[in-house]
Amino acid sequence: MDELTKINLLYDFYGDFLTEKQREIFELHFLNDLSLGEIAENYGVTRQGVYDIVKRAQDILTEYEEKLGMVRRFAGLEKKVEKILQSLKELEPGLSEDYRIRIRKICDDVASLLKEGGE
Amino acid sequence: MDELTKINLLYDFYGDFLTEKQREIFELHFLNDLSLGEIAENYGVTRQGVYDIVKRAQDILTEYEEKLGMVRRFAGLEKKVEKILQSLKELEPGLSEDYRIRIRKICDDVASLLKEGGE
Numbered sequence: 001m002d003e004l005t006k007i008n009l010l011y012d013f014y015g016d017f018l019t020e021k022q023r024e025i026f027e028l029h030f031l032n033d034l035s036l037g038e039i040a041e042n043y044g045v046t047r048q049g050v051y052d053i054v055k056r057a058q059d060i061l062t063e064y065e066e067k068l069g070m071v072r073r074f075a076g077l078e079k080k081v082e083k084i085l086q087s088l089k090e091l092e093p094g095l096s097e098d099y100r101i102r103i104r105k106i107c108d109d110v111a112s113l114l115k116e117g118g119e
Numbered sequence: 120m121d122e123l124t125k126i127n128l129l130y131d132f133y134g135d136f137l138t139e140k141q142r143e144i145f146e147l148h149f150l151n152d153l154s155l156g157e158i159a160e161n162y163g164v165t166r167q168g169v170y171d172i173v174k175r176a177q178d179i180l181t182e183y184e185e186k187l188g189m190v191r192r193f194a195g196l197e198k199k200v201e202k203i204l205q206s207l208k209e210l211e212p213g214l215s216e217d218y219r220i221r222i223r224k225i226c227d228d229v230a231s232l233l234k235e236g237g238e
Contacts, residue, residue, distance in 0.1 A: 016186045067135045068187065080232055087225050091218065099210065106206050113199055113232065 001075055004030070010061040013070040022057040029054050077114065084110050120194055123149070129180040132189040141176040148173050196233065203229050 001009075007030055015023060025043070028034045029050075036047045036054070043050065065071050088107050092100050120128075126149055134142055144162070147153045148169075155166045155173070162169065184190055207226050211219050 013187065068132065068189070070187070070189065077232060080228065084225060084228050087221070087228065091221060091225075095214075095218075099214075102206070102210060106203060106210075109199065109203050109206065110229070113196060 001071075006071060007058070007061075009071045009074060010058075010065055013068075014061045014064040017060060017064060018057050022053055022060070025050060025053045026057045074114075081110055081114050120190075125190060126177070126180075128190045128193060129177075129184055132187075133180045133183040136179060136183060137176050141172055141179070144169060144172045145176045193233075200229055200233050 011026060011030065015026075018026065025039055028039050028042075029036070036050045039050045040047045085107055088103055088110065091103055095103070130145060130149065134145075137145065144158055147158050147161075148155070155169045158169045159166045204226055207222055207229065210222055214222070
């Protein structure tokens, strides 16, 4: 999992624990891809001030991950789901069209375990 | 999901956010099945005092669940996994022993998504 994907997942899972201001600046920086300088201009604070807020927000998200491991669990689930999808696909050759359709439907259900994070 | 299963899951997921004392008393009450009176005797506090700690601990766990929904996600995952296992089992009749063995192996992998909570 690359670092930006991980940051996005951390924010999805634990964003509720940030203050409104931390969330705003975190989103501008990581989701809307604004630079520290651009954010600083909009907020009338220094670049260092923006950096400190982003860094503090990241630290908070990381602390929650250390206690709860939701990103780690998600990554583990993803790996297992991929393996299951592979095994299912390997069943297809040699089976009739009816079975292949049913297997593809099961693949969709297995893949959906990831899309909605098990919800 | 029954209430005690839910309390156990809440504790598994969010127990790290309780103080050591809260964890001790919570475990004595819910995992070791001691009564409030028995715990009060061991700790030299009133039954009401023990009740307050247990109640406070439950409130903390519930607040984390409201923000993070790990128990809700787990319950959703469980439901979907059961449906997938059912669909896989329904494939078996009419297939050769070789396919049935491979499908049972896939079922084990699907079931393991729950056992380890996706880790």
